[in-house]
Amino acid sequence: MDIGRAIYKILSGNVAVASMVGTRISPNVMHQSSAFPFIVYDVSSDTPEGQKDSVALLDTVSIMVSGYAKNYNDASKLANYIRTALDRVNGLYVGVNIQAINFDGYDDVFDDMSGSDGVYRKSLNFNVRILNSFNNIYSTAFDGVDDYVSLGVSNMDTIRTVGSFSAWFKLSTTASSADVIRIFTDSNNNIRVFYHAASNELRCVYSAGGTANIATLTDEVENDGLWHHVTGTWISSGNVKIYLDGTLKDTTSISGTYSGSVSAASIGNNADGGGFWIGSIDEVSIFNYELTAANVTTLYNLGIPQPVSSDSGLFGWWRMGDGTLTGDAIAIYPTIPDETGTNNGTMTNMASGDFEADVPE
Numbered sequence: 001m002d003i004g005r006a007i008y009k010i011l012s013g014n015v016a017v018a019s020m021v022g023t024r025i026s027p028n029v030m031h032q033s034s035a036f037p038f039i040v041y042d043v044s045s046d047t048p049e050g051q052k053d054s055v056a057l058l059d060t061v062s063i064m065v066s067g068y069a070k071n072y073n074d075a076s077k078l079a080n081y082i083r084t085a086l087d088r089v090n091g092l093y094v095g096v097n098i099q100a101i102n103f104d105g106y107d108d109v110f111d112d113m114s115g116s117d118g119v120y121r122k123s124l125n126f127n128v129r130i131l132n133s134f135n136n137i138y139s140t141a142f143d144g145v146d147d148y149v150s151l152g153v154s155n156m157d158t159i160r161t162v163g164s165f166s167a168w169f170k171l172s173t174t175a176s177s178a179d180v181i182r183i184f185t186d187s188n189n190n191i192r193v194f195y196h197a198a199s200n201e202l203r204c205v206y207s208a209g210g211t212a213n214i215a216t217l218t219d220e221v222e223n224d225g226l227w228h229h230v231t232g233t234w235i236s237s238g239n240v241k242i243y244l245d246g247t248l249k250d251t252t253s254i255s256g257t258y259s260g261s262v263s264a265a266s267i268g269n270n271a272d273g274g275g276f277w278i279g280s281i282d283e284v285s286i287f288n289y290e291l292t293a294a295n296v297t298t299l300y301n302l303g304i305p306q307p308v309s310s311d312s313g314l315f316g317w318w319r320m321g322d323g324t325l326t327g328d329a330i331a332i333y334p335t336i337p338d339e340t341g342t343n344n345g346t347m348t349n350m351a352s353g354d355f356e357a358d359v360p361e
Contacts, residue, residue: 003061003128004043006093007086011039011065014085020078021067030068036119037069037078059130064107066123075120079106082124096307099129136283136305138321138330138355140268140347144174144278147350148269149318149336152343156183156262159315161236164291165193165204166299166308167267168282168360169230173223177275180230181284184271185260193232193242194275195222204232204242211256215242217249227282227360229300233290241290246300248293267318267336267345282320282359289313305360308339318345321355330355 067078107123182192333352336345
């Protein structure tokens, strides 16, 4: 959880604040060459104790936000804008579920003459109450026979030319190929991450106009009893890539042109009546841009899933058993909610018992 990024998001998104400082908002200290005015914020605590189901439901964090200016009037105006932007704010910002931000007074220091011409500073203290609703407790189990989650396809045409898949998976022994996720127009035009059983390979495939562009990894993932994180990325004018557990494994140049509208999408099968997954899948997300290696490292997070940032080109996010960030602790069968609110999943040939307390950790 990154309350600092949430504070930055709120401040930079406020029209009045932005009119004075633009993006000159920084944690802890501002670069010496920065123009005035600017904002510096300090977070006294940013790491709740515990993990997963041991995380407290509510944490309180103290923050000091300081506005720096070259004259008294600008410092006063900026302080007023900061207070208005933050006081009594609540909501979900970059994966941080803020219950409330409460103003807690001004700092004693106002006129700081440390600069060569004098620098005016006004500091405001806030208490932030954070709901730790990202307890990753459940995943979804698939039987390899006919289980799958059908996804809505609203606006999925927008990711045909560039995008990324991210998912956690555990794969049991299988003699048949099985899909983690796929978006599908027809057999010539589709994008998928799947396990190719005959060659024991995990693949990200970008099929465009009948040309299958394949990025492949051969690491052993079948029936090893472990959770793995897979990321597949594509950009039609460039490459298709596949990552395993935060590491880039293969890159392949793309040829062909994807044509036709996305007609189906699913988790746990190939969206065309086969490729049923056997094992478990957790924390599936789609992005509308090509994730970088650094993005993938952040998602892998040393083997422990974290909230997916809502401001990072997130197209869809299915938690695969956990309830919504602001709702029930467990998903309500047969719906797998999309945290972006667009394309909920529907469990097919499955039961509520397929939500299992088995997750990456």
